[in-house]
Amino acid sequence: MGLMRVVRNRPLSDGVFELELSAPPEVLGAAPGTFLHVAVGGGVFLRRPFSIHRTDPQDGTAAVAYAVRGEGTRVLSQTKPDTVLDVLGPLGSGYSLPEGARRVLLVGGGMGAAPLLHAAQFLKGRADCDAVLGFASASYAFALDRFEACCRSLRAVTDDGSLGVKCSACDAAARLIETERPDAVWACGPEGMYRAMQGLGCFRNLVCQVSLEERMGCGVGACLTCSCRVRAGEGWEYRRVCADGPVFPLGEVVFGG
């Protein structure tokens, strides 16, 4: 926890911004898939959670990439460099590399690309990594150059065909799994993408970890407001996205209800 200075805050693509913070060692060394819980100021009452998008240990900076959705992200998008923000983190339990895994496939949908760049940075020297990123349209794509710098391969697809082939990230990833046979999939995207993945055998047959989103309070596991459903025995039980996740095995997550 602490005060972090804004180094830069700039648009990456249509409605997507990158906030670069002067970050302490624990953030610079954070596990991929963990997040920062940001008090954005300006009368916004609760913190807002954002995955770590990338870190630059040399510069001592870490960045989050965020889409402007409502009041909190709107206020954040107007934050000026040198503003000091109250930021908690790194929080949560992120992606983990299965023992002996050599090849990881990253699958991102929309803003889900955000934590995957940090994942790709982390995997450098640890495993080969390929990325499949899906966006609604080319104008929303971001950080592709950075992904290219960190990944063995990058495939960007769009819903409307304005960038790459016209197809979903899930389908593109499914095809890649057949050819590349990764040992693990690290995914981040909307619920619809995860549901589609759960429906496909190829994702069920390998270690597949997904990052969930839920409205949050404390971010540290105490208030029990960020529940998601995870298989337990015959049925399911609530788990905390902030502390038990945000990353869970795809097969254990129960959607809808």
Added chain:
Amino acid sequence: MGLMRVVRNRPLSDGVFELELSAPPEVLGAAPGTFLHVAVGGGVFLRRPFSIHRTDPQDGTAAVAYAVRGEGTRVLSQTKPDTVLDVLGPLGSGYSLPEGARRVLLVGGGMGAAPLLHAAQFLKGRADCDAVLGFASASYAFALDRFEACCRSLRAVTDDGSLGVKCSACDAAARLIETERPDAVWACGPEGMYRAMQGLGCFRNLVCQVSLEERMGCGVGACLTCSCRVRAGEGWEYRRVCADGPVFPLGEVVFGG
């Protein structure tokens, strides 16, 4: 009512700031003793009332002088030039020059000096004006040079003698009344000053107008939250500081309760 751009916002003295706004004609031509009702922003919910301190019709600017008291004035003191503020006004009914009056004595206590500069500006060419300004200490005095430029004479006094003689504005004014025989007194200061004035015959025997303060809501006369007590018949009745005042005849105001 309208949006006004901050031209300058700078300290005048210990804890006192001047906010200069790009102002519309109705503010530039406002009567002395009227006020602006400022939405300071930054999560502060209600507006804050400040008397017009001075206007500069040439530059198209008007200024308020304010002391940092609580959250609202703290936020205001941090407002940067070019910020656009939502400002209502001019509001209220100000000082008025009695028919045929030639000499006006201005009596200010502390921040009460704020509207009196505007009054002095207004009186230029209309009547002679002398000013007596009392401050707790020299470090709180402000705008003395501007007063000197507008008034026939200026006497600044302090509670601790660090500037001028050690005496109250009320007592200094009482002495001046004897020698200068003004036709009217326009005063602005804390309640204690007005009570002292009510106790002295010299203020009772001439037209003496005082500006009151009360916590405000709407500022336009509708919500009835800004009441003060004014003599009526045998007793008193509540009047609205924002719309019936802020300026009232000293003799009519009933203090305490």
Added chain:
Amino acid sequence: MVDRPSLAVEVCGVPMKNPCIAASGTFGFGEEYQRYFPLHKLGAICVKGLTLEPRQGNPPPRIAETPSGMLNSVGLQNPGVRAFLRDHLPRLADSGTAVIANIAGNTAEEYCKIAAMLSKSRVDMLELNISCPNVKEGGVAFGTRPESVLEITRRVKTESGGKPLAVKLSPNTSDIGETALAAREGGADAISLINTITGMAVDVKNMRPVLANVTGGLSGPAIRPVALRMVYEAARAVTIPVIGMGGIMSGEDAAAFLLCGARAFMVGTATVVSPTACVHIVAELERYLKEQGIGDVNALVGALKA
């Protein structure tokens, strides 16, 4: 996108050109606001609470700022119903907008007398204020127990001479549905809610209450979640029209109240903050309807998917 959504509503027979009503106590008798916008832009104006005799109200300070809200302890200062009828109503009735008279008494008899006097006037609706937290007698005392709500409503309705009667409910209760039902059983044509929630602020430096009256009524966005819930519950408890209010600052806030079941809404504190608030809220509501592709504001009423 819809071109020009229809904003007109009708509340127990009173047509309004839009569902936005200036709330009692924050709009005086309208006179102060004429210089800010033509009053006919409003759906209706609800005037400051009227008592039988003129009333001085409580000592100042009467207002305190609180987080996202304010406390007031005005205490029903008003010139009395006769002065209203003589000095204010004529102009207001000609202003091109519906007029609602908010009435408050110390006793049931007083309520009835005021209603009787107004029943022959040009006001379009009566609003029975049994929920003012800032007066010792009457006010909220009538508004918290269902039996007394029923009783006072019945008696006032008898005196209202056919004018529609809205009963303004107090949020200082454990079961708003019960109070709403009581008002309906007493003959209310509509209910309006919420009035302010009793609250308090402390000046810790001087170790005193901020308000001379110690307690006051909390209004503004801070209470909106409570107001929305109560409107939602009340609208499910009764079928008569519900007029919702409490912290409406924007067109989207207003839409939330309509979705929860309000047929119209009142705006109070927003006007205290900005004189033209109502006009902006109507414009924003219209824009919201366009964006949602809804052609008639009445389609929002109770349309919450819950």
Added chain:
Amino acid sequence: MVDRPSLAVEVCGVPMKNPCIAASGTFGFGEEYQRYFPLHKLGAICVKGLTLEPRQGNPPPRIAETPSGMLNSVGLQNPGVRAFLRDHLPRLADSGTAVIANIAGNTAEEYCKIAAMLSKSRVDMLELNISCPNVKEGGVAFGTRPESVLEITRRVKTESGGKPLAVKLSPNTSDIGETALAAREGGADAISLINTITGMAVDVKNMRPVLANVTGGLSGPAIRPVALRMVYEAARAVTIPVIGMGGIMSGEDAAAFLLCGARAFMVGTATVVSPTACVHIVAELERYLKEQGIGDVNALVGALKA
């Protein structure tokens, strides 16, 4: 200026090194906060509401931001009293701070069973939660009628085996003094208030409630004026200690509650916003006492000049 004001208080026999208590439901069983500060810095910890059997709680979303506040609809998710006694209490009881167990049941029998199980444990105090707005049965249903407050308090007190019993009152009532009196008559050793106020938020774009449970409990600064008023009224109604809460974000906020008559205070939502809130609040309270020249925090209690 006072050098080192004394912050120690005693609440019905339980000594606390300062009057700041982590509120139920926002501090878990303390485990998550150990990495942020040593728990012995707190006057006491009130644990998440305990039920007889483990409880899943309500579906998500369970939280909504509102102006200066938040709504939660957690619905008493907890591992049950047995798991608490086995897995959590041992560590907590060794943490160097007093432990308050917040208990919630569906039925009076359940409340009594939980109390009986805890009466032989190392907890220092029981807090009877009859004011949870987020569960269908029990909870707030027990907390709004004075007769049922009296009855449930009496029954649970009998089972508490000498542990001090605080009764946590619901703000969803028209007369908090009456409820406080009922708790005292039932044998409460202290009362605590306020729990959250039932509220609601609407997602106007999707025309849905934000919370899956539709309604939730409003907490945070938005409700502070209501909380202060109720603490003030309750402290005047009963002589047993009052523990105040509702929107305390700073040491000055805490001081306001003490001035209104609270013997100690709880901090909930502030911790949700910042894990170290309690520690800062204690430091600010100490600074406030120094500035006011007050040597002992107990001198603040009920010292409001009203």
